[in-house]
Amino acid sequence: MDFNVDITVDMFRALSVLVILWYFWFRYKRRKLNELAARIPAFPGLFLFMGAFQFAHNTSDWLTNPEDTEFVLKNCLEKEDLVTFLKSIVGNASAFAPVSQWIYRRKILAPTFSPKTIFSYMDMVSDESLELVKKLSLDNRIGNGPFSIWKYVSTYTLSSLCATALGLKLSLQDSDVPVIKAVLDIFKLLTNRMVHLWLWPDWLYRRTSQYAEYKKSIGILYGLTDEILKNKRDEICQSDDICNPGANKTQCFLDHLLEGKSNDGSGLTDVEIRDEISLFLLAGTDTSAIAICNTLKLFGKYPEVQEKIYAELISVLGDSDRPLHKNDLKELKYMNRVVKESLRLYPPVPIIVRKTKKEITLPSGTTLPNKTGIIIFIWGVNRDPNYWGPNANCFDPDRFLSPNTNLLTTFSLGPRNCVGYQFAFIVIKVALVEIVRRYKVVGEREDSNIPKINSTFSIMLRDRDGYEISLEER
Template sequence: MILFLCLIVFITILFFKKQTTGKNSYTFASPPRLPLIGNLHQLGQHPHRSLCYLSHRYGPLMLLHFGSVPVIVASTAEAARDILKTHDAVFASRPRSKIFEKLLYNSRNMASAPYGEYWRQMKSVSVIHLLSNKMVGSYRQVRQEEIGLMMEKIRESGSSPMNLTKILSCLTNDVICRVALGRKYGVGTDFKEMIDRLMRQLGTYTVGSFVPWLGWIDWISGLEARLEKTANDFDKLLERIVQDHEDGDGNKADFVDVLLAVQRENSVGFEIDRSSIKAIILDAFVGGTDTSSTLVEWEMTELLGHPECMKRLQDEVRTICKGKSSVSEDDVKDMKYLKAVVKETLRLHPPVPLMVPHQSRDDVKLRDNYVPAGTQVVVNLWAIGREAATWGPDENAFRPERHLDSSADFRGQDFELIPFGAGRRMCPGISFAVVLNEVVLANLVHGFDWQSTEDQTDVAESIGSVIRRMDPLYVIASSTTVLD
């Protein structure tokens, strides 16, 4: 026993010695840390909240240590601007992560790939053939048909409580499948569980990623096995999708067909293997299904908790679409309050509240602080959306009106509202997400009056990289006289 305690003391002394070595490299304010784990114990179940509270004491750019890894956390609009605009090129890369390696084909997808030629080419292929404004416009018929099916499903529920969370997840999944994969895939009810599991695990902090010599703890805790199961489950699905396209007649050129053609023709100048194809397809699922349905879910949650906002939105939509049985994408263009509701929800509930970590490629001076190459940086979008200096004393209140006279947009130029990120690593699917979100929300409030089955004023958040409601949203929908 004495020998064991001596060993622990020895390891602790070595660890503190390592921490103090080169301590002058960073001069950011930093909360005290524990041996071995650093500040990991301060993250809690909802790191976006914990980091926000820490920033109130330690400043908009603070230094934490996740195990032995230094991490700078940006928590204000100006701090985000310094990283994502002023020094965008320096912080454009991604750190290596056991989670990314296991779940995202060793970071071969666009979101987690290191900055470089591979990432540039994969982004170019995705934008040109799936996410450009031209391509997004071409999916209009798909969106219209799937929204129509969703509305019919809601009508069939009558006055019975329905799981709106499940309905919205099915909608976004079906839209993504049709536009990216060419058809709906009968992935069954297990697909929702798979997506939830993936998102939860993507938000996990592994011991091995931050304290490499303690990586065996991830195996003992069962995390390695859970990651392996999720990776295998998705790989089986993605392999079936790719094989279906290889066996097809080739008459329809959807996104998967484009990726296979790029592979055959070697048109990007280097070889793309099958894992890369599956990783990019997974990007479409991860970036397009859960985040899109989560946003509508939070919009409806806030509107149900603020009946006056719901009524104002319904009045706007029903006035513009008077006499129509549904809302078109052309109608949505004139709905100012609808757009304000979307902005306010993105401010309070960014689907991914902590941006995917960035990593510095070179040494850089950040606000007179020296930052060595290889430093990780996390931008807390949740904290930025609740910054009192920007949004006023009611920063935690849902008040869409604050956006009616504001020119701030969420397309990466106004750093007080960057739910899709900014700079080189900004989410390229913003146009795809916004047009679907606006027309879905408009149709929901146009076609039905809504009643919640529970209080919507204090809703628990889920755990993971995408923060949705902890519990599904159950509602009762009543058809309006507009449709009678």
């Protein structure tokens, strides 16, 4: 008996020595990294989260300085491992792929998002916006007090994306669209996993009930994209129109992906195309919907801004109810400034991540070690008073009259910015135009020029109350 106790004690002592030796070896190996990391200014209020994050990663830094942010986004193109959870859905889609694969995919994707291609989708998006206002009317949402507009707007953005990306027509008259619920559930589950460290290991997460919900939601999303991709392949084999470059038919995003080639003449596989489509639907649905809803909330808080937009619409469109044309959007200059200001104050994606591949020195003088995970706090960058002035937290669309206020990081910057940001602007502005030209947004008027929207983080930043507003006939 005593012999066994002695063995247990000896094993414990040996294990303790090994742990201590490993710790000192680990500190020695990271001595340069720790020396530089200690000089990085801490970001107030985020120490506890970053402590957990640093335990799992080499080191990391929060950025809010606009100049440093611009430098990082233009020079550090590799994505940090924090996006691994998102990659489990969209694989190596262009937003998350290693630089070597991103370059290849970006060359195929770039022509798909050219201005000519994007504006070819204008009629599709306009049709979906008309379905949106029609649905609001049919559901007796006009003149009947507050309601959550989130379901209507997110259905509109998803249906716009399905029409332009997949050539698929969704009916906004349906009370529930399974893929919308699937997308929302995916975001909630990923957020929950991200903030609970014990759910990070795949072997553990797969044994939770959350994983079963996650797989079910992913199955709905994949099922939609796989079915449409198969049908599109069959359509290409049977139709001359899609294969005929001279055809007048408007091609959807999927058509362009199927035809896209890199410099060596190779294209994307079906799995790679599914990754890009899934990313397009996931990222585009919520970002655009959140931007629209935030702007509608601001209309209710600042009715004078809404009426100024309405006056601009009348000057451009008159009292007609004709659909919007691409040239109309160019004339809506105040609307454009309002949307930018809404996106500045309330970026749908509040953080993005990058990783250094070598030791770098930022414009501020801070040196970041090699393999540093950099979390860019877009919310902070967009409200930095050193760049935006002492009224950085104020809602002031006319700040974008100044040519110097061009560092809007909401859709990122540099070579790896959001490839579809111009399309997102179209989806956002078309919906706002169709709502404001018919209805007046009514909400609780803000008593200061600093707006307050009670937001919560669920991968993206959204309103806690589901964006409750009231609409009245004009």
